[in-house]
Ligand SMILES: *[C@@H]1O[C@H](CO)[C@@H](O)[C@H](O)[C@H]1NC(C)=O
């Protein structure tokens with residue numbers, strides 16, 4: 001009886017945990033709440049606009065967000081207090097993200113102050129010396145190849161003859177081998193959506209789940225307590241019976 005009871009409590013409790021985790025893709029993943037939502041897991045997708053949509057990657061528990069101008073980036077963390085979201089490029093090439101990502105028409109802006117840099121694409125061969133102007137820069141390894149090197153340079157430099165200016169982009173930092181750490185991601189901040197009714201709907205949904213989660217936890221505690229009390233009562237009943245039997249035996253013996 002006790003085993004069945006413990007089993008039942010375990011089942012109920014794990015479903016409570018499941019409900020309270022419904023807004024994450026996996027253990028340790030960022031909590032997804034308003035204004036963001038997980039596609040297929042939270043309501044009200046369309047009213048907020050697709051810019052706030054996230055989803056769980058197929059096959060693992062990574063949270064990802066899609067940008068039409070770039071593709072998917074992984075969501076490392078979301079801080080709702082400071083409105084900061086940290087993204088990681090699955091290809092570990094943050095300067096390629098800086099070059100390709102267009103945040104216009106998205107709810108996002110860079111979190112850090114920006115400075116304009118020009119991306120240069122320079123043809124290179126092992127024999128040709130590096131241009132004087134480029135000697136103080138390092139090429140971006142993940143964007144360079146055997147016959148070309150890509151750099152982020154100050155906008156004011158004179159473009160060497162073997163280089164083509166790809167684009168000038170306002171980015172938080174130019175390439176440096178010292179901050180090329182793959183975990184050094186993209187920090188963005190967001191504008192709140194204008195849709196308050198929808199926020200309320202999401203908040204209600206969230207609260208509903210929380211209330212349900214806590215009710216089940218409370219039920220667990222009640223059941224566990226009742227179960228324990230029943231086991232205790234049964235034990236004392238058995239003990240009492242035992243004592244009575246002993247008394248009876250004593251009587252018989254005397
Ligand atoms: C999860 O899957 C995506 C592609 O589906 C991949 O890019 C990413 O590296 C994977 N993450 C982990 C932690 O395995």
Ligand SMILES: *[C@@H]1O[C@H](CO)[C@@H](O)[C@H](O)[C@H]1NC(C)=O
Nearest residue numbers: 113114115116168169170171
């Ligand atoms: C970058 O250059 C553009 C075009 O000249 C300018 O409009 C923009 O304000 C500059 N951004 C920064 C952060 O200096």
Ligand SMILES: *[C@@H]1O[C@H](CO)[C@@H](O)[C@H](O)[C@H]1NC(C)=O
Nearest residue numbers: 121122143147148149150166
């Ligand atoms: C740089 O140039 C090379 C060769 O001309 C080309 O293959 C490569 O895609 C270019 N890279 C960028 C980022 O424009």
